[in-house]
Amino acid sequence: MSSFWSMWIIVLTTISIALITWLLFSNRKITSTKENQTTGHNYDGIEEYDNPLPSWWFKMFVASIVFAIGYLIAYPGLGNFPGLLHWTSVGKWENEVQQAELATESLYKDFMSKDIPALGDDKKAMRLGKRIFANNCAICHGVNAEGGYGFPNLSDKDWLYGGAPEQIRASITQGRSGSMPAWGAMLGNDGLTSMTEYVMNLGGAKADSDSPAAQQFTMLCSGCHGADGRGNQMLGAANLSDNIWLYGGDAGRIKQSIAKGRSGQMPSHHDKLSEEKIYLLTAYVYQLSKSVDDSKP
DSSP states (O other), X not given: OOHHHHHHHHHXXXXXXXXXXXXXXXXXXXSOSSTXXXXXXXXXXXXXXXXXXXXXHHHHHHHHHHHHHHHHHXXXXXXXXXXXXXXXXXXXXXXXXXXXXXXXXXXXXXXXXSOHHHHTTOHHHHHHHHHHHHHHTHHHHOTTSOOBTTBOOTTSSOOSSOOSHHHHHHHHHHOEEEEEOOOHHHHHXXXXXXXXXXXXXXXXXXXXXXXHHHHHHHHHTHHHHOTTSOOBTTTTBOOSSSSOOSSOOSHHHHHHHXXXXXXXXXXXXXXXXXXXXXXXXXXXXXXXXXXXXXXXX
C-alpha cells in the first residue's frame, strides 16, 4: 500500500472514531425534565419518548470504542501501521504449520526409517499418503490416480519414466518434461495415414517391418521409442506396443499426435513438499501400481 493511501486510511479512521465519540457524548441525556415527554416524531400514530439512553447500553457503546482503539493500536488496521504486536495472518498460518510439523516430526521419522515397499503395508502411512496425493496430485491424475487425457494413469503397469521407488521419487521431486516433435509437414497426409496404421499395429502380427512406414518409423521415431516401439524410460518415451495411450489410441488421435506432436509438463515438488512427505507420497503411488502388478500377470 502506498504512503498516501495508508495515511488516508489512518486519518479517515481516526476522524470517524472521534466523530462517533463526540456524537455519543454530546447528545447524551442523563435525566428527563418532563414526564412522558416525546421527541415530537410521530409514525402512524406511534410516538417516541424522549428518555435517556439506558446506562448499560451507553457503557457498552463506550467499551466498544475503547476496544476498537486498543485493537487498532495492537493489531494491523491503520494503513501500513503493523500494530504493536506485529501480528499477521501469514505469520499465524506459518506458526500453525510449524507446530503441526513438529507434532508429526516423530511420526514421519518413523516412516522414513522403513523401505518404500514396506510402507505399502502400513495403513496409517497409506492414509497420510492418500491425503498428500489428494491435495497435490489428484487435480491432474484424478482422485483414484487413474489419470485422464494427457495425464498418466498411476495405478496401472505402464510407466513413462519407470515405476521403481527411486524413479517415482525422482519424478515427484524433480518433475518431468516431455516433448514429441511434429512430423506432419515431413510425412504429408498419405505418410501420416500409413504411419498411423503402422503404429496402431505395433506389437501385433499385422505390423509389416518391411513397409515404407516401418522405414520411416525407424528413421524418425526409433531414436526415442526404440526400433520395436517399446519406448525408453530414460527419455520418457512412451511404449507404443502395449495399447496404453496417453492421448487416446484411436486412429484420429494417434494421427494427431504424429502430425502435431505432444508436450507435457509435470511440476517439481521439492519446493512444495518436505522430503518426508515426498517419501510418503512415493510409497503411496508405488503401492497403487504394485497392487495391480500383484493381481494381474
